[in-house]
Amino acid sequence: MTNWTQAKGPGDSPKSNAITDVACPFCGLVCDDLEMARDESGLKVTKNGCEKAVAGFERKVDGARPQVDGRDVDLETAIRAATDLIRKSSLPLFGGLGTDVNGIRSVLALADKAGGVIDHALSEGQYRNFRVLQTTGWIMTTLTEARNRADVFVIVGSDLQKLHPRFFERIVNVEQSLLSEAPPKRTVVFIGKGLDQSGVKGSRIGEIITLPCELDRISEVVAALAAEIRGTPPSADTVAGVPTADIKALAERCRAASYPVFVWAPPSLAFPNADLVVNTVSDLVKDLNVKGRAAGLALGGNEGAISAGAVSSWQSGYPLRVSFASGKPDYDFQRYAIPSMLANGEGDLLVWLASFTPDLGPPATKLPTIVLGTPGIKLQSTPAVFIPVGTPGADHGGRIIRVDNVVSLPLRDLGRSNLPKAADIFAAIELAL
């Protein structure tokens, strides 16, 4: 069970108890340079841990027991109870889906057999991207490419510091670049007011520019920027309170840059029709590429959302919000959104999986609920079945796909607990069904 390796990096003392090169699954960046120590009291993040990593790894998960109707039972009994509920259900809703690749594989296998619906808890944000992908597409880059190549970062209405505390440290303020012995300073532009800029500091950071509009008026500023880039400038003096001259200056800066990267995190764009912002940014990036180079970089993807979208796509053809009720995958991103299904009284069982953070609790519902959750998960009522499960990358091994949809990383078994894998539980249910 315990499989933590001794330090083996060249700079590490061979006597050190450090566990090195640990990949962190607690946000979409999946930083893999963390160091840990482990003793009787649990795991301690000793290096390169942000607050999400510390909270995620150092949390105590001991002592949780499976429960049926609030009463402690053994695991087999809980699995049997869950199997019975799924067998009786005519439309089980598989939600949450905070898990790794093997976890989501097991969910898909079970949903396929049980004729259920699958949707991730953070799909609403992801669909701000998917809708654009499915209508116009885009030009994108990845973390390492941006880290080495970008000369301008334009942050579009997204609080990256909150979602990805190490983004600026690992991607923007990096001392070295493949392309130059003495890489030039970088410009960081924020579109939107009140975004946390505290991480934007260090020797590589040049100008920091803010276009201070209200977040729900981002679309106006982005549209004006797109118009400037396309050569059809807006006639007004200001757009959403931002002087048009500043927008024009930004457009010129983007045209002059060798590789401007436009960064957004869909969960931050939490206002109606935010996909239109993603669409406009994608279009302006395309326009910049007619003569020069530029790229988008979409972030977010916490709670295993990227893995869920990718595995669902390669196994079912569709990025989540799929129903298997007819025996075939049936896709409708509006109809099969679990939050609206619950609101409309659809489905007769909620199966919720959240193995990373306790915040990803199931929504309030009258439906009987099976929860496979990390211990301490926030519950609004007593689920019919509760099974505490391990966190991939802390309690057991696994693999997870990073936010850029290219890189995936191995997650280590750090021996934090003996909690079972969600994948094993779903596989057992599938077999018994």
Add this chain to the structure above:
Amino acid sequence: MLIKFTGGTVYDPMNGVNGEVRDIYARDGRIVAAPPPGTKIDQEFSLAGRTVMAGAIDPHSHIGGGKVTIGRMMLPEDHQGHEVARTDLMRSGCGHAVPSTMTAGYRYAEMGYTAAFEPAMLPANARQAHLEMGDTPMIDKGAFVMLGNDDFFLRAVAQKKDFSFIKDYIAWTMHASQALAVKIVNPGGISAFKFNQRQLDLDEKHAFYGMTPRDIILTLARGMKELGVPHPIHIHGCNLGVPGSMHSTLATIKGAEGLPLHLTHIQFHSYGTEGDMKFSSGAPQIAELLNQHSNVSIDIGQIMFGQTCTASGDSMRQYGNTKSADPKKWVVMDIECDNGCGVVPMKYRDKSYVNALQWAIGLELFLLVNDPWRIFLTTDHPNGAPFYYYPHLIRLLMDRTFRNEMLEKLHPGAQAATILKSLTREYSLYEIAIMTRAGPAKSLGLRDRGHLGVGATADITVYEENADDREAMFKTPLFVFKNGELIVKNGKVVKVVAGATHVARPEYDRAIEKPLREYFDRYHTVKLDNFRLSDQEIVDSNCGHTGGECGCVIVQPCGPRTS
């Protein structure tokens, strides 16, 4: 368990068997010699009058990896109307051009294929490519890892590092990414596009690193040869899809200096600029040159008419192709100082001059290249067409009357611009068996696949003979056996199995990890030890979908390392 396949008409080119009636025996998944008389036969299949070949092998099919999944996500309309219901045996799935992984595996097997190879695995995306291949049941898999646009390689070449250093890096990458071979896509061009170069011809310099595509091709070709990797460098050349691309293709063949090369989806690189439309066939010249160069093998990348999706590592050329996107949406990516990709949906139309001529150019190449051991049957799935058009393509090659009937339906200008009608060649079953079995197996170094000799894996496909309609014959095999087990009957899956993953592991000096580790630490966002894929990950990824049966990693032998 001893199985006897009795009295089939066998086409086994690796062993020189051309349509002879033979009995074949298999025990424990392998083909064995005829047992002594009186030995108990556990199971017998009477195959009199039926055609028997080894399981077919697709040496170039984009079945797994990030860009295919981008295509899947981007194109729900590709899947709608092509859904496949779950059965007691099989998972549900869907898709036409970019099918879901399980559906792809079932369809390959139902068409008599027992192996397919993903030709464009990015090192940075290798883990996901193997995860997707692991979710592709029924068939053996393997992948060609993409090198030659990654900054580590380009820096090493630019800094004129010792050749053994470069070989160590190639071999290390093959190990780390669990690859069977190495592919180069638009040599240097994917990287050059990041520096805003919009084309890179064979002798044009990369703006930043200074070398040319020719330098890169020769470096990798020599590297593969000296590492003893069976499959030669797999080249997606310069100028994909560009009118006039035939010239860089001809120059690449001539410039190979005798080194082994495989030129992939050569149809897309065989265009001239003659005629009113400034788009013409370069197939005759290319075929003539190929016939003189036994060091070069090809696959075609035949196009077929209808909706598909192109998915390539060639971000530079795919960006150029976005103007033809149909429907009008597309993705281009710069990836990890490693590679790139471009995913562009495409609808090939028989009434389009260009598309019709592309179709004819592919067939011209098939018919003009003499040696079937050096030409493999591919559509570059899904770029030219989805792989399930293979039976149709086989009929086009075997049946001249049918071919000419199809030709007559096409754009009249294209009919006039192709010599196809004058080509009388019809492929024989023996030649089809070479092109779809023995040739790819030999080229890829799959020593126990693609033939039916003693010791071979018992991957066997049995067809009902049908000389009138080869498409029907190849579409619905009577039986398909994988490792001696019956997996398909009358073109339908009867048992779900997991295939193996084939890899090659040339020798290298582990000292390469020191500069590599420093490079990763300095520039990358992934640590070297996390970049590397373990065997266990691949074995694991084959589990859980096939009733507990586990695929495994098969290490195909390399020759000795030389310098």
